Amino acid sequence: MxxxxxxxxxxxxxxxxxxxxxxxxxxxxxxxxxxxxxxxxxxxxxxxxxxxxxxxxxxxxxxxxxxxxxxxxxxxxxxxxxxxxxxxxxxxxxxxxxxxxxxxxxxxxxxxxxxxxxxxxxxxxxxxxxxxxxxxxxxxxxxxxxxxxxxxxxxxxxxxxxxxxxxxxxxxxxxQQLRETQVRQAERTRIAREMHDVITHRISLVALHAGGMMVDPDPTRGDVRDTAELIYGSARQALEELRLAIGALRADEPTSLEQPGIDRIGDLVTDAEQAGQRVELSMDPDIVEAAPSGVGRDAYRIVQEGLANVRKHAPDTTAVVSLAVADGTLRVRVANDIVDDTLGVPGAGAGLIGLKERADLAGGTLRYGPSAGRFELIGELPWT
Structure with missing residues (x-):
């Protein structure tokens, strides 16, 4: 002074x-x-x-x-x-x-x-x-x-x-005002990142539904109707989640979006399979009951982003999802075969960058890239 x-x-x-x-x-x-x-x-x-x-x-x-x-x-x-x-x-x-x-x-x-x-x-x-x-x-x-x-x-x-x-x-x-502004800005940034994860997941489902209809040479009326219902449901959910996210960002005191945990990973897999994506899930049921809320939320986002990336970049492969706890660490892995065929859905890679930052803040690690002909997304989070 x-x-x-x-x-x-x-x-x-x-x-x-x-x-x-x-x-x-x-x-x-x-x-x-x-x-x-x-x-x-x-x-x-x-x-x-x-x-x-x-x-x-x-x-x-x-x-x-x-x-x-x-x-x-x-x-x-x-x-x-x-x-x-x-x-x-x-x-x-x-x-x-x-x-x-x-x-x-x-x-x-x-x-x-x-x-x-x-x-x-x-x-x-x-x-x-x-x-x-x-x-x-x-x-x-x-x-x-x-x-x-x-x-x-x-x-x-x-x-x-x-x-x-x-x-x-x-x-x-x-x-004090600066701290409040920084906290509010950090919350808005986190909501925007979650909005990216949620909307990318829904839009990739829409793209997968539409892509499946495009490659079917002679779809029946029932197939078209079922696919249209799936596209409509995914698009409606995407719009609803987008509305909630924008409403939170516009509020003077932003509130978090819905924070799903490990118990909702099964819903992610079900949505993906209904859209025609092949997913193999390996997860110990005891993990669902014992997962801390923060770790469960981060694990959910890793799986969500991983499935969305598989749908965008390797839609005809099987996404292998596994969650396991060992030595006080939760290991989340999403892997798929590397192929040349993609849906052509644009992406800037911001989702993986945001996931890495999320893992760093939680005291864990995140790595991704090709390995032995497969693309792997592996997150390791402290089980505390």
Whole structure:
């Protein structure tokens, strides 16, 4: 946290400020009144006759300079200190200027101006030694200057502390808003990734149904009707899931899509087989009961993406799906023979990239690629 700059703190702005205008006029008037009171009631011996009126005029001019103190506090304070060394009615204006330096400038600057005040106070005693003894004059001047500097410095420190607290609170609020935005964005990104997985699965089923109808040389009316029903059902489910996903993304506070687990992998296989895809599933039934929710969700997405990729890139092969737990790790594998025939469904490979990120976040691994004439998608997730 950077500390407020004392050189510029609390300086006036260029905006119209009635309170500042009143203060600008009132302070010189009060300083002049204080100078007159000092001249009349405090000094035992001072300027008399014509010099008194000269003193009053010079004091009035010195007080008027206070109206411009915000523009050059230190030079004005030094000038008034020098004037106060010979003009009695400038004494109060001198203290006001000293307070302004202590209030808005660094302490060493205020201390230097205070020393100038002490020196000019001794000069005033040389002009009018009959007012008091030299020791008393020095003592009074030191006490007044010290009190004024201490008061101004204390106010500056108080304002600096309040400003630092305000900045700290504002920064904490901005950081909180940033964290909320990051969490919301992360949730939206995750929903978008899940939307990709879900929609790719449904659309690949539609493509598989349509592709099967295209290669049938002489489909019967019943076959056409059954295939149309399957395409309609898959497309409707895809639209419904897309509507839910977009609704979640548009909401101010996005909520997750449905989070299926290992218990729904059987439904994936059933949907694929109804679409004409050949799938072999090997999974221990005990895994379904014991699977943690997070691991089950990730395993479901791996199988979903794997089956969708097989439908798109090797529709005439058999997809082999296996899930097994060994040494505290769930191993999910989707494999198929590598062939040249594909459905021609476009893909950018974002699904596998998203799966790899999902596995990394879960503390597992994901690898994919050809192996011994087969394409394998293997995910290993911690069984915790």
């Amino acid at each position: 950077t500390q407020p700059n004392a050189e510029t703190a609390a300086e006036p702005s260029n905006r119209w400020n009635p309170a500042a205008l009143i203060r600008t006029i009132l302070v010189p008037l009060l300083a002049f009144a204080g100078g007159l009171a000092l001249l009349q009631g405090v000094l035992l011996k001072g300027p008399a006759g014509t010099l008194r009126w000269v003193d009053v005029g010079c004091g009035a001019a010195a007080c008027a300079v206070l109206a411009f103190r915000d523009r050059a506090r230190t030079p004005i304070a030094i000038a008034l200190a020098l004037v106060a060394g010979i003009v009695a009615t400038a004494g109060a204006a001198n203290m006001v200027a000293l307070y302004g330096v202590a209030r808005h400038r660094r302490f060493p600057v205020a201390l230097a101006v205070g020393l100038v005040n002490l020196a000019t106070g001794c000069g005033f005693w040389l002009l009018y030694p009959g007012n008091s003894t030299f020791s008393l004059t020095v003592t009074v001047n030191v006490a007044i200057a010290a009190a004024v500097i201490a008061w101004g410095s204390m106010r500056q420190a108080q304002e600096s502390l309040l400003l630092s607290y305000r900045e700290r609170a504002e920064r904490a609020e901005r950081e």
